[in-house]
Amino acid sequence: MKPREVLDLFGRPRTGLSRAERTLSNTLTVSDFRGRARRRLPGPVFDYLEGGADGERSLRDNRTAFDDYHLVPSALRDVSGTSTATTLFGRRYSAPIGLAPTGYTRLLSQAGEIGAATAAARSAVPYVISTVATTSVEDVVAGAGVAPYFQLYILKDRGISRDMVARAAAAGCEVLEIAIDTAVSGNRLRDRRNGLAIPPRLDAATIARIGVKPHYWTSMISNPALDFANVRASASAGTGIAGGSIAEITSQFDPTVGWDDIAEFRSLWPGTLLLKGPLSAADALRAKSLGVDGVHLSNHGGRQLDGAIPPVRLVPEVRAAAGDDFGILVDSGVRTGTDVAVALCLGADAAFLGRPYLWGLVATGPRGVERVVEILTAELSRTMQLLGVTSIDQLREEGSILLRAR
Numbered sequence: 001m002k003p004r005e006v007l008d009l010f011g012r013p014r015t016g017l018s019r020a021e022r023t024l025s026n027t028l029t030v031s032d033f034r035g036r037a038r039r040r041l042p043g044p045v046f047d048y049l050e051g052g053a054d055g056e057r058s059l060r061d062n063r064t065a066f067d068d069y070h071l072v073p074s075a076l077r078d079v080s081g082t083s084t085a086t087t088l089f090g091r092r093y094s095a096p097i098g099l100a101p102t103g104y105t106r107l108l109s110q111a112g113e114i115g116a117a118t119a120a121a122r123s124a125v126p127y128v129i130s131t132v133a134t135t136s137v138e139d140v141v142a143g144a145g146v147a148p149y150f151q152l153y154i155l156k157d158r159g160i161s162r163d164m165v166a167r168a169a170a171a172g173c174e175v176l177e178i179a180i181d182t183a184v185s186g187n188r189l190r191d192r193r194n195g196l197a198i199p200p201r202l203d204a205a206t207i208a209r210i211g212v213k214p215h216y217w218t219s220m221i222s223n224p225a226l227d228f229a230n231v232r233a234s235a236s237a238g239t240g241i242a243g244g245s246i247a248e249i250t251s252q253f254d255p256t257v258g259w260d261d262i263a264e265f266r267s268l269w270p271g272t273l274l275l276k277g278p279l280s281a282a283d284a285l286r287a288k289s290l291g292v293d294g295v296h297l298s299n300h301g302g303r304q305l306d307g308a309i310p311p312v313r314l315v316p317e318v319r320a321a322a323g324d325d326f327g328i329l330v331d332s333g334v335r336t337g338t339d340v341a342v343a344l345c346l347g348a349d350a351a352f353l354g355r356p357y358l359w360g361l362v363a364t365g366p367r368g369v370e371r372v373v374e375i376l377t378a379e380l381s382r383t384m385q386l387l388g389v390t391s392i393d394q395l396r397e398e399g400s401i402l403l404r405a406r
């Protein structure tokens with residue numbers, strides 16, 4: 001064979017793309033980004049991103065839960081016009097995929113919350129900013145040009161939580177998610193064994209690690225200090241949590257939070273209200289009776305109650321109990337477009353990602369996040385076509401025929 005024929009056989013290198021863009025387009029699965037993120041981060045920081053609580057049983061089960069379903073396609077249908085576009089809480093999105101709230105994002109990548117929100121806006125998918133974000137909601141709106149959903153922890157100091165909610169509304173946020181799975185902080189053994197301090201201390205162990213990942217540390221040192229920018233902006237002097245350590249913030253988690261608090265925040269919040277983290281149809285129904293608009297089913301990616309049921313398994317019973325006029329988002333373990341299809345066939349409105357978009361952000365900043373969404377959307381679209389459906393509505397309507405539990 002001539003060299004030109006060999007090139008034709010294996011595909012010519014794409015010209016006109018920068019090296020970074022070529023690497024991105026050669027990253028074919030979301031899990032490929034995980035390896036790239038691992039190579040960039042110091043071990044303890046990667047463990048913070050990856051880890052689950054206690055023995056990490058829920059973390060493992062979240063993945064295998066998706067393997068419990070088989071797809072049953074309908075053959076010989078015209079699927080040339082397939083679209084993944086969908087409407088969620090009155091807004092049109094490119095796909096039923098969202099980016100879940102993650103705390104301390106600038107510990108992982110200096111692109112941080114603004115990088116993630118910008119990528120979400122460019123990809124036309126929703127992004128949720130965390131109470132414990134390292135960028136304020138106002139700065140995220142200014143940087144990304146789109147208001148995110150806001151995730152609230154109801155803190156012991158209710159004044160801080162109420163003020164954050166008022167700021168989120170003023171910044172243009174339309175959806176509030178109250179996380180209810182954090183009465184206390186989960187037992188993250190990896191972080192405890194690593195002695196993870198947030199913000200990182202510049203002690204002997206840290207200095208030793210700088211030699212191993214110099215790029216990471218140079219970017220940490222040359223960028224603004226990490227703190228809980230959202231909380232800080234609402235904390236009045238003397239609350240004792242303006243310093244920005246993880247210990248200060250987790251000491252603000254409130255084990256007394258109850259349904260009365262949900263009723264109060266329902267009366268304060270003018271927009272769409274969701275609960276993040278309920279894991280039963282009974283709790284979803286109780287939420288609905290208080291005027292809550294939907295649930296974000298989640299076991300916090302296995303980072304809170306270890307042994308908690310994988311949320312995807314609960315979707316059918318929550319949908320059956322709460323009816324069609326109730327929003328159901330689901331996360332924990334979603335890694336492929338086929339996982340998204342399974343969640344929708346079971347009755348969810350959208351599937352959200354935690355770690356996967358952080359892998360993309362760490363690997364290549366906002367473009368990495370965009371590529372993660374692009375890969376999942378392409379996988380979802382292909383799965384829909386091979387199943388014989390052309391729209392998200394059809395996928396959900398025919399879900400019970402298209403899916404079979406093992």
Ligand SMILES: Cc1cc2nc3c(=O)[nH]c(=O)nc-3n(C[C@H](O)[C@H](O)[C@H](O)COP(=O)(O)O)c2cc1C
Nearest residue numbers: 100101102103130179300301331332333353354355
């Ligand atoms: C590094 C990290 C930080 C997180 N921080 C928060 C948070 O501040 N608030 C919250 O409600 N959930 C938080 N979560 C949970 C995510 O919102 C989401 O429920 C979970 O990551 C989904 O599982 P997955 O990582 O398997 O996709 C965090 C998850 C990770 C991985």
